[in-house]
Amino acid sequence: MRSGENPAVKSRHGGACGHRAELVNSLLNPGLKRLAQCVRIFLLKCRDLFNCTNTVGESIMTTRREFIRNAAVFSAGAALYGCGNPPEGPFSKNERDCLIAMAEQIIPADKIYGGATDAGVINYIENWVTRYWPETLPLYKKGVESVQRASRRMHSKDFQDLDFATQTRFMEAMEGAKLDAKDWSISPRAFFDEILIRSMQGFYGSPRHGGNKNFMSYRMLGMDMPVVTGQNRYGGNS
Amino acid sequence: MASEIVHPKTEVVVVGAGAGGGIVAKQLAVRGVKCILLERGDWPIYDENSNDELINQRTHAIRAIHGPDTRKFPRAVSDGKGGVKAADPWWPDHTVVAACVGSGTVTYGAMGWRFMPQDFRLKSTYGAIEGSALEDWPISYDDIEPYYEQAEYEVGVSGDMSTNPYAPPRKKPFPMPAFEYNWEDENIVIPAIKRLGLHPFPIPMLRNSVRYNGRAACIRNHTCCGYMCPCDAKNGTQNTVIPVALKTGNCQLRTNSFAYEVVMEGRRAVGVKYFDLDKNSHFQPADAVVIAASATETARLMFLSKSKLFPDGLGNQNDMLGRCIHSHIYCGAWGLFDRDVERELGPGATVAFSDLNHIPSKNIFAGVLCSEFYMLPWARSKVIPPNTPRWGIGHKQHMIKNYRRMIRIVGPVQEIPMYESRVGIEPRLKDWFGLPVYRAMPGGKKHPLSLEQTKIMTETAAAVLKEAGAKTVCKEGEKVYLNYGSVGGQHQAGSCRMGNDPKKSVVDPQCKVWDTDNVWIGDGSVHVSNGGFNPVLTIMALAFRTGENVAKSLGKGGAA
Numbered sequence: 001m002r003s004g005e006n007p008a009v010k011s012r013h014g015g016a017c018g019h020r021a022e023l024v025n026s027l028l029n030p031g032l033k034r035l036a037q038c039v040r041i042f043l044l045k046c047r048d049l050f051n052c053t054n055t056v057g058e059s060i061m062t063t064r065r066e067f068i069r070n071a072a073v074f075s076a077g078a079a080l081y082g083c084g085n086p087p088e089g090p091f092s093k094n095e096r097d098c099l100i101a102m103a104e105q106i107i108p109a110d111k112i113y114g115g116a117t118d119a120g121v122i123n124y125i126e127n128w129v130t131r132y133w134p135e136t137l138p139l140y141k142k143g144v145e146s147v148q149r150a151s152r153r154m155h156s157k158d159f160q161d162l163d164f165a166t167q168t169r170f171m172e173a174m175e176g177a178k179l180d181a182k183d184w185s186i187s188p189r190a191f192f193d194e195i196l197i198r199s200m201q202g203f204y205g206s207p208r209h210g211g212n213k214n215f216m217s218y219r220m221l222g223m224d225m226p227v228v229t230g231q232n233r234y235g236g237n238s
Numbered sequence: 239m240a241s242e243i244v245h246p247k248t249e250v251v252v253v254g255a256g257a258g259g260g261i262v263a264k265q266l267a268v269r270g271v272k273c274i275l276l277e278r279g280d281w282p283i284y285d286e287n288s289n290d291e292l293i294n295q296r297t298h299a300i301r302a303i304h305g306p307d308t309r310k311f312p313r314a315v316s317d318g319k320g321g322v323k324a325a326d327p328w329w330p331d332h333t334v335v336a337a338c339v340g341s342g343t344v345t346y347g348a349m350g351w352r353f354m355p356q357d358f359r360l361k362s363t364y365g366a367i368e369g370s371a372l373e374d375w376p377i378s379y380d381d382i383e384p385y386y387e388q389a390e391y392e393v394g395v396s397g398d399m400s401t402n403p404y405a406p407p408r409k410k411p412f413p414m415p416a417f418e419y420n421w422e423d424e425n426i427v428i429p430a431i432k433r434l435g436l437h438p439f440p441i442p443m444l445r446n447s448v449r450y451n452g453r454a455a456c457i458r459n460h461t462c463c464g465y466m467c468p469c470d471a472k473n474g475t476q477n478t479v480i481p482v483a484l485k486t487g488n489c490q491l492r493t494n495s496f497a498y499e500v501v502m503e504g505r506r507a508v509g510v511k512y513f514d515l516d517k518n519s520h521f522q523p524a525d526a527v528v529i530a531a532s533a534t535e536t537a538r539l540m541f542l543s544k545s546k547l548f549p550d551g552l553g554n555q556n557d558m559l560g561r562c563i564h565s566h567i568y569c570g571a572w573g574l575f576d577r578d579v580e581r582e583l584g585p586g587a588t589v590a591f592s593d594l595n596h597i598p599s600k601n602i603f604a605g606v607l608c609s610e611f612y613m614l615p616w617a618r619s620k621v622i623p624p625n626t627p628r629w630g631i632g633h634k635q636h637m638i639k640n641y642r643r644m645i646r647i648v649g650p651v652q653e654i655p656m657y658e659s660r661v662g663i664e665p666r667l668k669d670w671f672g673l674p675v676y677r678a679m680p681g682g683k684k685h686p687l688s689l690e691q692t693k694i695m696t697e698t699a700a701a702v703l704k705e706a707g708a709k710t711v712c713k714e715g716e717k718v719y720l721n722y723g724s725v726g727g728q729h730q731a732g733s734c735r736m737g738n739d740p741k742k743s744v745v746d747p748q749c750k751v752w753d754t755d756n757v758w759i760g761d762g763s764v765h766v767s768n769g770g771f772n773p774v775l776t777i778m779a780l781a782f783r784t785g786e787n788v789a790k791s792l793g794k795g796g797a798a
């Protein structure tokens with residue numbers, strides 16, 4: 001626990017990031033400072049990826065113990081992203097393809113701009129059901145299962161294999177809750193709304209959560225890239 | 239759990255380093271009072287949040303970056319079957335201020351409003367309102383005016399009320415000049431407001447329009463409301479009063495310290511018990527205790543603090559604790575134009591008009607209407623004009639075409655406090671420490687007159703947009719905002735109201751808890767009503783006053 005710290009802005013950063021950097025520095029010789037810097041940044045990224053927030057105030061990695069825990073996450077992350085084989089995800093290929101097709105219905109590609117598939121909305125959804133709110137995974141499992149059951153009964157095909165227009169009509173029926181209830185283990189409308197909100201977040205939200213690849217939607221809207229300034233970089237404090 | 243850690247005695251423990259608590263600690267420290275400031279969160283760190291729309295403190299689509307961790311600290315809502323369940327942990331069911339040093343003041347939109355003189359005596363201005371718990375404040379605008387001034391100077395407000403005929407009286411000018419209007423406000427919104435005979439003026443902001451107090455001037459970032467400032471130009475308690483308090487050497491800040499009981503011996507508090515991150519229990523003895531944990535959490539802590547004299551919770555001897563909690567109904571309208579109108583200078587929200595605030599002859603005491611803060615793409619994707627699809631290629635085309643064609647005018651409705659709206663604690667649901675959680679009432683109970691005011695505000699916002707030339711106007715008042723958030727959203731207030739009559743209030747006019755010798759409340763809980771404006775400057779002003787009162791009670795009064 002950090003108590004009664006000097007509040008000056010710079011040392012505040014020294015408090016959290018500096019602590020970590022110090023540890024890293026002590027592990028590496030000074031010639032490798034630059035590497036240490038990279039590690040620090042990578043740790044931050046890993047933390048984003050793995051959403052390691054477990055303290056009362058959601059503050060992060062301020063203690064040695066937490067550092068070590070996060071270092072473990074970091075190496076797991078490195079292994080995960082280093083070995084080339086994607087780990088087993090929360091969804092089967094069939095489920096994944098179905099979700100990709102549904103998200104693409106929410107934000108389809110057009111002649112100029114990419115859609116949900118190009119933006120990697122599925123990555124965002126996978127983050128949501130694994131790292132952010134795993135308690136929602138059963139909703140997705142049941143939802144996709146119901147979609148496929150209804151699709152197969154109505155069209156003898158999985159949802160992702162229907163043509164685009166048929167998919168659209170299917171989604172409209174889901175939204176309007178106009179589908180045969182016997183195929184559904186959850187409310188079609190509720191599942192539709194879930195896909196809608198998550199697709200929009202994945203497409204229009206910040207890229208650091210897996211979607212909006214290369215700021216695709218920001219570019220589409222002609223928005224300035226977010227200014228990347230930070231208190232510790234801007235130098236606005238003296 | 240290890241045995242309790244007992245600390246050496248201090249003079250005052252302040253619970254919560256937010257808007258109120260930070261100021262109380264500063265007032266004590268500069269008067270030579272030794273104090274310990276307990277905060278459940280940690281120092282906020284800019285890098286955690288930079289420009290990320292999905293985790294910011296305003297929309298918290300995934301979570302709220304500055305806490306609290308809603309998984310560990312759930313809130314209970316009714317499951318509709320007589321039981322309870324945890325509220326959905328993200329917006330809008332789980333609205334919270336924050337859990338970090340500075341709390342909401344780190345990420346707020348930073349509108350720094352004074353309430354109007356009438357806001358302190360609603361009952362005498364409008365008469366008793368049936369079915370409500372409306373009361374006059376036990377203090378007047380004149381009592382609080384010097385403290386408003388102190389808040390404006392010590393925390394820092396940019397403003398200019400010269401074009402607002404309804405501006406509350408003030409002795410000194412603002413310490414910083416007002417922000418200039420954004421292009422769309424100056425050229426589209428303001429002329430329309432004026433043509434309707436209303437009176438636009440720049441919104442007073444707790445943000446530096448010029449270099450102030452050793453920190454930079456605002457750089458007009460998009461991501462301001464809901465975000466920490468990249469150049470530290472937004473003034474919260476974390477970068478103003480709390481550093482001052484710590485510098486005196488009289489105040490110690492303990493972060494990651496979750497207060498769970500004010501320990502009472504008869505009428506006297508003898509200290510505060512809290513948990514650290516390892517769930518160790520600590521006891522901090524003190525001569526006096528100030529609770530400033532925000533309206534919901536202050537009431538919860540008091541419910542948890544049972545003693546012989548207060549078996550139903552500290553300050554609950556008259557069954558008033560937690561009652562009358564309210565915030566604001568937010569309402570307004572969107573206008574959709576047939577050309578690009580927005581020039582994207584952050585953070586938006588430059589103009590306001592408060593003509594609707596107090597027209598006693600018409601029973602209107604609505605609130606202020608303002609242009610809206612800059613919103614990022616996801617938030618905008620949820621704004622669907624009529625005849626626009628919610629999804630699919632039509633929605634995408636709408637986004638591309640209309641992204642810069644929308645102007646929004648919104649504001650907080652002065653809500654009428656209701657006796658039945660109450661913070662409770664729910665023993666069936668426990669938080670990470672094993673403590674009963676806050677029980678939320680979705681939407682709370684709204685007085686019909688509050689809804690009427692909402693309508694008036696919405697219509698007025700819509701009229702301005704129409705006058706400004708919007709081709710389509712979407713009113714979003716009642717529908718969108720009425721039920722959002724459990725009671726106790728970001729403007730939560732009123733759960734431990736102040737009063738002259740101990741039977742009808744929790745604290746006395748000095749903000750000391752009735753029937754105690756040394757327990758004080760220093761946050762928005764004490765508001766009798768919450769004005770037609772965002773509440774924080776009033777919370778701050780009261781905290782300056784309460785801090786002084788506490789110091790006086792310890793024989794260390796007088797100017798600092």
Ligand SMILES: Cc1cc2nc3c(=O)[nH]c(=O)nc-3n(C[C@H](O)[C@H](O)[C@H](O)COP(=O)(O)OP(=O)(O)OC[C@H]3O[C@@H](n4cnc5c(N)ncnc54)[C@H](O)[C@@H]3O)c2cc1C
Binds near residue numbers: 345495532762777
């Ligand atoms: C995004 C956003 C925008 C806003 N914009 C505006 C605006 O423009 N204008 C305006 O007037 N207001 C605004 N507000 C509201 C404003 O921030 C709040 O009204 C204000 O912070 C409330 O002050 P308070 O002292 O009552 O509580 P808080 O400031 O919330 O302080 C309470 C503190 O106590 C801590 N705490 C709680 N329980 C415990 C415990 N058991 N032990 C230890 N510590 C505890 C909390 O972590 C917190 O730090 C905004 C808020 C948000 C989130």
